[in-house]
């Protein structure tokens with residue numbers, strides 16, 4: 553049985569041809585020296601334009617080019633967090649936040665959102681979780697793993713909270729902002745509020761299938777961009793010049809790239825939805841964005857396999873799917889969604905179709921415990 557893998561955070565698409573051509577041309581042109589730590593003027597301009605085109609007034613000085621979105625977050629955690637500070641995150645959320653915080657000063661505080669409420673953000677629940685130690689409120693929008701896009705009013709209610717917590721920054725991780733399926737996306741930068749404490753991180757890994765290129769960016773108040781640039785200059789320096797030229801070429805041709813990818817992702821999303829609907833006792837949110845489903849499989853926990861082994865946790869369920877059916881999904885416990893699994897639909901269609909058949913068969917073989 554061949555392995556069917558739905559676990560990767562990277563899509564199967566090839567990086568855009570203009571990116572590849574621009575990188576090769578830049579290498580041949582000898583652009584292999586240190587670039588400016590904050591990013592090239594052209595790329596910062598193009599990134600600022602990306603927001604200006606949405607009616608959001610962003611200057612190039614408000615943009616820092618980083619070696620990936622992870623590093624963008626790490627830069628911000630390094631300059632903002634002090635001993636004892638709290639980073640408040642609605643869950644389910646990407647496990648990477650927790651990993652990064654192991655190497656930063658902050659402590660993770662989670663706020664539960666539920667499938668039953670369509671992962672709605674409740675401003676009052678968030679307010680109750682905030683203290684004078686809360687330094688960062690961290691959102692992903694569109695969210696990984698739930699695929700939830702927060703509506704403009706929902707976001708505005710969150711941004712309003714900043715007025716009552718003067719030490720608090722909002723960081724919105726918008727790395728999937730172009731992977732959307734009809735529901736309008738609003739950047740946190742478009743919400744009225746204390747702009748000196750609203751920061752967006754984003755990157756090229758997901759929107760443009762460029763995870764291996766290591767390029768992302770921060771958009772925010774100039775003071776924070778300056779501090780993060782100093783941190784980056786001392787630790788990493790600038791992103792390689794030829795990678796920045798590739799990123800610029802990607803932005804200049806993005807419409808065609810995105811249209812092609814979205815067409816496939818739309819179809820794949822439907823295929824996965826149909827596949828999940830064909831399995832009894834599975835509930836899920838149909839993602840508005842990103843490229844994952846995060847179904848609740850908890851009905852199948854507390855069962856036994858045909859060989860009599862016990863499935864008593866999300867981990868044993870994932871192990872059973874992998875070891876007995878060669879189907880790899882990600883354990884939702886890692887995202888704060890116990891009983892759920894994360895499945896990517898940014899995979900080849902035959903893999904996706906077979907995976908859904910296999911998932912159904914595997915789950916239907918599980919029997920109640922004696």
Ligand code: PMP
Pocket residue numbers: 561619620621622623646648692696725727754755756757763767768
């Ligand atoms: N943020 C989120 C929400 C992600 O899902 C990921 C990748 N899985 C990252 C950041 C990391 O992105 P990058 O490759 O740009 O470091």
